[in-house]
Amino acid sequence: MTTNAPRPEILRYTAFSSSPEGGNPAGVVLDATGLDDAAMLAIAAELGYSESAFLTAPPADLGGEGGGGNGAGAGRAYTIRYFSPKAEVPFCGHATIATAVALAERTGPGELVFATPAGIVPVAVTEEGGAVLATLTSVEPHTEEIAGTDLAEALAALDWPAADLDPAFPPRIAFAGARHLVLAAATRARLADLAYDFARLEELMHRLDLTTVQLVWRESATVFHVRDPFPVGGVVEDPATGAAAAAFGAYARELGLVPEDAVLTLHQGEDLGRPGELTVTLRAGDPRVHVGGTGTRIV
Incomplete structure (x- = not known):
């Protein structure tokens, strides 16, 4: 300027x-x-x-x-x-x-x-x-494997035992405009208990070029609760993350965890006292992911 x-x-x-x-x-x-x-x-x-x-x-x-x-x-x-x-x-x-x-x-x-x-x-x-x-x-998404050593480091930074992960949701790095590590908690209590090593997770995320870590718990077939640590942005946690929602939609579809045609509801921000709702729409034959929601001005 x-x-x-x-x-x-x-x-x-x-x-x-x-x-x-x-x-x-x-x-x-x-x-x-x-x-x-x-x-x-x-x-x-x-x-x-x-x-x-x-x-x-x-x-x-x-x-x-x-x-x-x-x-x-x-x-x-x-x-x-x-x-x-x-x-x-x-x-x-x-x-x-x-x-x-x-x-x-x-x-x-x-x-x-x-x-x-x-x-x-x-x-x-x-x-x-x-x-x-x-x-x-979204832009066209994709997913990729995460190395075992990197996964172990992520879990150590989060202080999450591997046994607390949901085995139905394999850890992956997902992209739909930015890279996010997707980790699924086996219980809502595990998701709610988030107290991580900021510097340690930030270092790993920089090395893997991650924007957030998308932490997920599945409530039902199409309803999920999510949280997103964001130390690389200087923020402990992102209250509602559209880019990660798009990446998660691509991840869930690619791994066959949801139908090719699906409307998913993601609840985020409840643990921060800023509840939000993200709608993720997947369409058969359309590789891109659609993420929607309302918005309003903050006075």
Whole structure:
């Protein structure tokens, strides 16, 4: 940001909840024109949320209207970047949802296209019963094995005995815009008891290029409770994690843990006193994952 440039308007929204006290807060800058990396990082650090989102004009080859938050009409397109208080991240689901809700409140519902560092992410925004609902479509996902030594280190950092894992859910690294280690707890009590070694887990996550660790407990065939340690972002725990939800949906489908056509409900944030709900939709023949939820402005 140039010395004489005015400070941009910084909005605060929460995603995956219709209440400002629920879901995951995000900073949203609808016109980040003129902000350099250092300025965006400084704003994210000042806000202290797990991520903040910054919009600028779309790439020339993307087309569509938009840029700087001034676009209108169907197919509005933007470049979006995400910063945690410590670093830039390639993709953030909750900040994407928060930004889409903020745009819809200004220019109406419709189709949005975000050019993220991880790839192109379309978002459909609708109004239902007075609430704004945004659903993102992930980049194409994949999963990969985790080495036994790395898994052992992750469990040691979490202070989770291997016997406390659910054997029906093999540990994997899953990607749908960012990399997440998926670990499933055998009981809700195990998931609720989270007190980990911040520095130790952070070191492992940097080495494996992980954004969060997606901790999961299965309540029923389609209902899950999740928690996401996020030490690499300078945050102990993320209250609602859209990118991890997309990665988990891909993981669950690839391993045959849910049908190819499925709608999953993920509850997150309850243990933090910020309950949120994420809807993960899987469609047969569609490799991408769709993650949706409500959002609202934090006054």
